[in-house]
Amino acid sequence: MTEPQATTLFETPLGDLHRELGARMVPFAGYAMPVQYPAGIIAEHRHTREHAGLFDVSHMGQVALRGPQAARALETMVPGDVAGLEAGRQRYTLFTNPSGGILDDLMVTNAGDHLFVVVNAGCKQADIEHLIVSIGGRVGIEVLADRALLALQGPEAAAVMERLAPASAAMGFMSGRDLDIAGVACFVTRSGYTGEDGFEISVPANRAEAVARVLLAQSEVAPVGLGARDSLRLEAGLCLYGSDIDTTTTPIEAGLAWTIGKRRRAEGGFPGAEIILGQLRDGPARRRVGIRPEGKAPARAHTDIVDAVGRKIGEVTSGGFGPSLDAPIAMGFVETAFAQPGSELGLMVRGTARPARVVPLPFVPHRYRK
Amino acid sequence: MSEMRYTKDHEWLRVEGQTATVGITDYAQTQLGDVVYVELPEPGVILAKGGEAAVVESVKAASEVYSPASGEVTQANQALVERPGAINTDATGEGWFYKIRLTEPAQVAELMDQATYDAYLAELG
Numbered sequence: 039m040t041e042p043q044a045t046t047l048f049e050t051p052l053g054d055l056h057r058e059l060g061a062r063m064v065p066f067a068g069y070a071m072p073v074q075y076p077a078g079i080i081a082e083h084r085h086t087r088e089h090a091g092l093f094d095v096s097h098m099g100q101v102a103l104r105g106p107q108a109a110r111a112l113e114t115m116v117p118g119d120v121a122g123l124e125a126g127r128q129r130y131t132l133f134t135n136p137s138g139g140i141l142d143d144l145m146v147t148n149a150g151d152h153l154f155v156v157v158n159a160g161c162k163q164a165d166i167e168h169l170i171v172s173i174g175g176r177v178g179i180e181v182l183a184d185r186a187l188l189a190l191q192g193p194e195a196a197a198v199m200e201r202l203a204p205a206s207a208a209m210g211f212m213s214g215r216d217l218d219i220a221g222v223a224c225f226v227t228r229s230g231y232t233g234e235d236g237f238e239i240s241v242p243a244n245r246a247e248a249v250a251r252v253l254l255a256q257s258e259v260a261p262v263g264l265g266a267r268d269s270l271r272l273e274a275g276l277c278l279y280g281s282d283i284d285t286t287t288t289p290i291e292a293g294l295a296w297t298i299g300k301r302r303r304a305e306g307g308f309p310g311a312e313i314i315l316g317q318l319r320d321g322p323a324r325r326r327v328g329i330r331p332e333g334k335a336p337a338r339a340h341t342d343i344v345d346a347v348g349r350k351i352g353e354v355t356s357g358g359f360g361p362s363l364d365a366p367i368a369m370g371f372v373e374t375a376f377a378q379p380g381s382e383l384g385l386m387v388r389g390t391a392r393p394a395r396v397v398p399l400p401f402v403p404h405r406y407r408k
Numbered sequence: 409m410s411e412m413r414y415t416k417d418h419e420w421l422r423v424e425g426q427t428a429t430v431g432i433t434d435y436a437q438t439q440l441g442d443v444v445y446v447e448l449p450e451p452g453v454i455l456a457k458g459g460e461a462a463v464v465e466s467v468k469a470a471s472e473v474y475s476p477a478s479g480e481v482t483q484a485n486q487a488l489v490e491r492p493g494a495i496n497t498d499a500t501g502e503g504w505f506y507k508i509r510l511t512e513p514a515q516v517a518e519l520m521d522q523a524t525y526d527a528y529l530a531e532l533g
Binding site: 073074078079080081083265268269334335336338358359361366388 | 442444445447465466468469489496
C-alpha cells in the first residue's frame, strides 16, 4: 500500500475488526477508515440496496445538549424547528452562518431528557466550539466521545433489527429511542444516508465491536465501506458537507428549504435569516441539481458546467458512478435558468464539453419506512 | 516467446514482433478498485513514451494511463469500453487497453522485467 503511515490518524473502536475483515483503510477526516472491503464498492453498494449493509460511522461527532433551554438555544444556530420536535422524533438541520452559508449539516433527535446531535467528522471540533461559544452559557454540552456509531442500511435492515431488538419494529422513520441490542444499551434512530430504510446505532465504544459482530453474523448483513457510502448517498441525492454544501452555499441554493419549518420562516432568529429568507422569497441565483451525463464518462467534483456556447454556468460538486443505475451521475450548482429538469448542459471533462442534462433528484427513489 | 515488461506507474507491455500490447497491472487494478469507465486511444494516434495514452476510472477516481513505449496505435480494445470490469477480473488478459507498432523498440529494454517489477512491488509493501 502506498498510503502514508501517518501516526496521527485516529482509530475508531472498530479499527481491528475492519482489518480482520480485509478492509482497505484510508485517511478520512483524521481517522483511519475502511474505504472498501474485499467485495469492492460496487458489490457493497448493491448489497446495501438489496439486503443490508453495516457501516462504521464512529468518526462522526455525537453530542448531548441538556437543560430546559436546549431546544430554543439550538434554534438560534439552525433554521430547523427544534422546539417543535416531539420526544422521540428526529430532524435534519443545518448550522448556518451570518451570511447564510452552511457551517455543517446535522441530525437532531429529541431524546426526552436531552437533544442527541450527530455532526460530520470533519466539522466536529469546529461545531463543538461553535456550540460552546454560542449556547454554552445556558445549555449543558456533553461530547459523547466514548460512543461509537454504526449504521445498518438497506431493505432487510428492519428484519435484522426486529430479530435483535423487537421494539425497533414500531419505530417510524426519523425517530429515535433507547434499545438493547445483544444485551448492550444503545440509542437507535431510524435514519440514514443511503436512501434506504435503516438505523443508526449509538453504542458505548467498548461494546461496539461486540454489537458489530452480532450484526455481521446475521445472514442479511455485510460490511460496507466509505466508498459505497458515498455512491449510495449520491444516488439518493443527499448532500455531502464540504463537497455539495459549505459556507459558500445557502440552504435555498442547495435545495434544502424543506428543512426550514413554517414557524422558523415566519420568525427567523437563526444566523443568516435575512439572506436565507430573502432567497426563499425571491429565488436564488443558482440551484443544486441532479445531472446525468449522456455518455459513460463520469464527471468528478469541480468539473466546470457550460451552456451551449461554452459559457461557464456552474460546477459539479459531487460526481461519479451510480452502481444501481450502471451509469455516471453527478450533482452540481447551475444558474437558475438551467435548473429545470431536461436542461441541456456541457460537462468539461478533459478539455471537452460532454453532453449532459438536468434530472430530478434523487436518482434512485428513496425507500424510507413510511 | 512474449515477455511482459512493466513501468513504475504499473502499466504492462507485451512485445509480439514489431507490435506490443499495453494494459495496467493486477496491482494497479487492485489499487483502483471497481473500474467503471475507460477511454482508449484511436487507431492511428502516435503515442510518445510516457505520454497520456488512456484514462481509467473507478467508482472513486479517474487515473491516466501512460504509454510504456513510443509507437502508433494499431488497435484499441473496444470490448473493454463495453465491459470495463474486465480490467478487474483479467488485467493482463482480456483487460488489455491497446496495441501499438513500436517505433523505438530499444525502449522496451528500459522497462522493468518480471523479477524487477516483483521486487518493486515488494518495496511498495
